[in-house]
Amino acid sequence: MTAEPVVRAHGVGKRYGPTVALHDVSLTVRPGESHALVGRNGAGKSTLVSILTGLSKPDTGAVEFGGRPAPALGDREGWRSRVACVYQHSTVIPHLTVAENLFLNRQPTGRFGISWSRLRRQAAELLESWRVAVDPDVPAGELSVEDRQLVEIARALSYGARFIVLDEPTAQLDSQAIERLFVRMRELQASGVTFLFISHHLQEVHEVCQAVTVLRDARHVVTAGVDELSRAQLIDAMTGEEGGLAVADAADRAPLPAGADAALTVEDLSGDDFAGVSFTLRRGEVLGLAGSNASGKHQVAETVYGLRAPSGGRVLLDGAALPAGDVGAALRAGIGCVPRDRHHQGLVLGLSIADNATMTVLDRLGPAGLAPPKAREARAATAIADYGVVAAGPEQEVSALSGGNQQKVVLARALAGDPRVLVLINPTAGVDVKSKEALLAVVDRVRAEGKAVLIVSDELDDLRPADRVLVLRSGRLVAEHQAGWSDGDLVADIEGVELDD
Template sequence: MSTQESPAVPLVEARGVVKRYGPVTALADGRLTVLAGESHALVGRNGAGKSTLVNVLTGLQAPDEGTVRFDGEPAPALADRDAWRRKVACVYQHPTVVPELTVAENLFINRQPQHRGFISWRRLKAEAAELLDTWDVRVDPEARTADLKVEDRQMVEIARALSFGARFIILDEPTAQLDNREIERLFDRMRGLQDSGVTFLFISHHLQEVYEVCQTVTVLRDARWITTAPVAELPRTALIEAMAGESIETLAEQGVQERIVDESAPVLLDARGLTSEAYDNVDLTVRRGEVVGLAGSSASGKIELAEALAGLRTPTGGTAQLDGRRLPFGSVQAALKAGVGCVPRDRHDQGLVAGMTIGDNTTMSVLDRLGRYGFIGTDRKRGFAAELIDRLDIHTEGPEQPVSDLSGGNAQKVVMARALASDPRLLVLINPTAGVDVKSKESLLARVDSAREDGTAVLVVSDELDDLRRCDRVLVLFHGRVVAEHAAGWRDHELIASIEGIDHG
């Protein structure tokens, strides 16, 4: 009688995970099977469900449906944080160590060795040195953590997680702040830890890294599991197809209308050398009646760049002109006065005043036009608001309805209405269709087309390919730099390859 080897029990297994936030399904079918000792990549475009799955895998949130198992055993109860720490840890792109404490203090924070009721500093230092030595982390236990390089801070976090007993480490965009040599060193350390029995889940927008350091890859798309495959057997084109949702052949057959930009149209926005912690030396121009897209991963700097142009942030270097005049930074009011309209990324916190009516919200940026010396005629204000409601097809009982009563799509239309109310020369739209239904999305994107026809310069920053299809060209940011430009007519796989860092170093 022949005996068959039973398959190894996965170190981590998630099946049929569903997670909803109100009406939004963030994860419809999350699946993951990670074997002990491997580096397993989790990839997908922004909004694919990666962060939600990580929240479930680390016990930050319970799934609404589905199961998570570690070593074949059910996941601990959500409240049992110590049990979760023994199973899994997540190291994020921004280290969570306390900068002012030493490495030793960070390693044993809230569990320092005691002697007669007092912290034993001698034992703390000795145990920290032993822990770092065990995992071959070459960092001085007495060094102030703030003085360490990012890569060393990450290794301190990994060592701290291992000291709890966890052997499954999630690395969430660990290379976002590292240069090429630092990335290579991180990968060497990962391989060394793998040899010592540590298992990694590696999340990155740089697909080249997946091929360098991972053995298996799982793809999520539109909140669902798509495929899991050995990295060595999955060509890059197939990986991008899995993320994009259509084959490259199919995309090539689709006729995409190319737009011809009027090269004689005057440049309305002219930004030179814009620099901050999030982006570096960015030049950007947008012509009258041109729609330019900004694409990139969450760590690309695209949102910070757009927010600077809308007056929400101040760059550390560079200048921008709008219609020949200097564009002020760091003041939304000054940017508005200079001719900038903005749909911010968070309509709840930045875009709407919840306690006010639709009429108040749509007209608050143009009150000076509706009356003189602080007196505003109610009829004039109501008429102006009604015009905007009609223009954007906002489903409402009228201008007096509280904005808090509206659906997500209609609330976003109110934010767009206010941005358009001032007849801006530059319209900055940040994730303008996030979290809205298909019909509202189409209505909002139609405003982009009409703004173009009105001669407005439009900047669209989005993770949604449908938003970017309206653009005359799309600039791709990667680690804070513009690395590619795609004219209208691009194919999904081409843009995703640029965003994910495949066709540049």
């Protein structure tokens, strides 16, 4: 006999006012598998997860765990014993220890309150039983992203849950940490743990999952074994269009003329986690910077646009040295930037699209530095149209936008001042396929206008528009690849391994 599914949602529907968030969606996850849930932003993934984890109630349909109806919405202990979600943004409390986080609100007690010795012992036993190599006495805020995720998984397992939802778990991990996470997932699967894996990285779906469900426009499109759907077919199912991911490849266009002027020059630059980095970026050129998260590539880019001060070397724009560690000076000189983390560095989430898109050019919108509301709204409306932002209007708060549309607002602001050099750090992180295409199409557009573009990314697709890709490893430049590079050659240099002949 076939074992009962760990979870089954059938005919689930959910509306928020006039908005249909889910329509007649079904999902079946079998014991011991990693089941991927994919779809564009707005496809219904988050709504389905909120229903599967007991945070919201479906308007239609039902959810079962092990063939039995899901607990009542108010039965939090019942839900915790069946399912847990490890979110992209950690829910551990940084100033509490690992042990305190593991048993928060259920600490063992003694005669005079909490028994700290028993708490530490139980935490150590729990971590050891699931092979999580973390000191239970360490404050959780000192852990790496990778270890915080494992602690959250261990906490979920301690409640008895054997079904774990992983929401974009690799978004903040480098390639080596991702591989370690996948090893642990396979080990946990062998121990009877089942995963629902949510990711925009479709190559990860094929690497770690056995089944995949695609949602599109709040509806179920297909469920199949991952070996039955290629990456292109997955993209087609997500978008409803044929052709897969359409990204301009620099190898398909004419090379940059040899005499093009230098726009940005980096001379022997050293700083946090990198040393002796030198390169030249020419007008109309797209330059990629690749490497692991520990390579120093993000720090180089952040030093170029002034977020970090270098310990040595200098950055020149059109031959003039930029002040060190001064973002404002970089902006005024003609550098626009999409930073690494849009939520903490790129947006003021409580403000509107108009506020966010124009905050770097307010002094240009009216006389004496005044920015009339009509001028601000007109500029924002133009940005919405030019960058394809899906929104109710310029005054909508950016916190209400999808990840892809938020990133388009950040890009609109970076280009609002007509910069000569555009620095993009992980420009498509956490966005869906169509948003990725739209964002990378802007790169090709500004390149054609004669601007210089520096792309720093963990995703190979983001580097396709680059005329050249420089590779950093352990803080130093180790390789350069011309347009037309192969994935294998580039990854080999990133990881520092030799390919077999």
